[in-house]
Amino acid sequence: MDFRDHIRVISDFPKEGISYKDITTLLKNGEIYRASIDALVEKISPWQPDVIVGPEARGFLFGAPVAYALGVGFVPVRKPGKLPAGTIQETYALEYGFDTLEVHADAIQPGARVVLVDDLLATGGTMLATANLMKKIGADVVGMGFLIELTFLNGREKLIDYPVFSLVEY
Ligand SMILES: O=P(O)(O)OC[C@H]1O[C@H](OP(=O)(O)OP(=O)(O)O)[C@H](O)[C@@H]1O
Numbered sequence: 001m002d003f004r005d006h007i008r009v010i011s012d013f014p015k016e017g018i019s020y021k022d023i024t025t026l027l028k029n030g031e032i033y034r035a036s037i038d039a040l041v042e043k044i045s046p047w048q049p050d051v052i053v054g055p056e057a058r059g060f061l062f063g064a065p066v067a068y069a070l071g072v073g074f075v076p077v078r079k080p081g082k083l084p085a086g087t088i089q090e091t092y093a094l095e096y097g098f099d100t101l102e103v104h105a106d107a108i109q110p111g112a113r114v115v116l117v118d119d120l121l122a123t124g125g126t127m128l129a130t131a132n133l134m135k136k137i138g139a140d141v142v143g144m145g146f147l148i149e150l151t152f153l154n155g156r157e158k159l160i161d162y163p164v165f166s167l168v169e170y
């Protein structure tokens with residue numbers, strides 16, 4: 001199945017020069033959405049994660065169903081001010097701006113095998129920040145999975161320390 005056929009590309013969103021990969025067209029199609037989760041699960045399952053971690057917001061759309069399918073927990077990594085208990089933070093650069101991510105300090109046991117899931121790898125800033133949060137916790141990031149990878153932004157270079165796969169490349 002070519003998931004690319006179900007991803008809508010919008011030029012100059014949210015800024016001029018950005019070719020935005022719109023996953024809402026994939027999500028609204030139940031058969032294709034399920035197939036994308038199944039494909040992620042097939043690749044992630046051999047890593048035998050104890051927990052799946054996904055960054056807000058689109059990481060939730062893929063990470064949580066993968067966790068459900070594997071029967072493991074899901075831990076959300078959120079934008080600042082959203083998590084109610086004690087957090088740790090990491091600031092990172094986006095393809096279009098800067099942001100900070102937070103996770104509950106007690107969300108994951110030190111030494112847990114963690115797989116990070118997101119919809120899209122661009123510069124790699126989001127996933128590197130998420131991996132750095134895991135490092136601070138003492139969790140073991142055993143892999144990262146994405147639906148989409150923008151290869152021309154070389155995000156993998158930032159994530160060189162980790163096994164990475166994506167289902168669709170642009
Ligand atoms: O590899 P990077 O350059 O870090 O970019 C990828 C990130 O950018 C998007 O999230 P965004 O921050 O736009 O937030 P959203 O999921 O809330 O839309 C996307 O969902 C990834 O998380």
Ligand SMILES: Nc1ncnc2[nH]cnc12
Pocket residue numbers: 018019020021022095096120122150
């Ligand atoms: N080009 C892009 N399309 C969709 N989401 C993104 N996040 C970062 N870059 C993006």
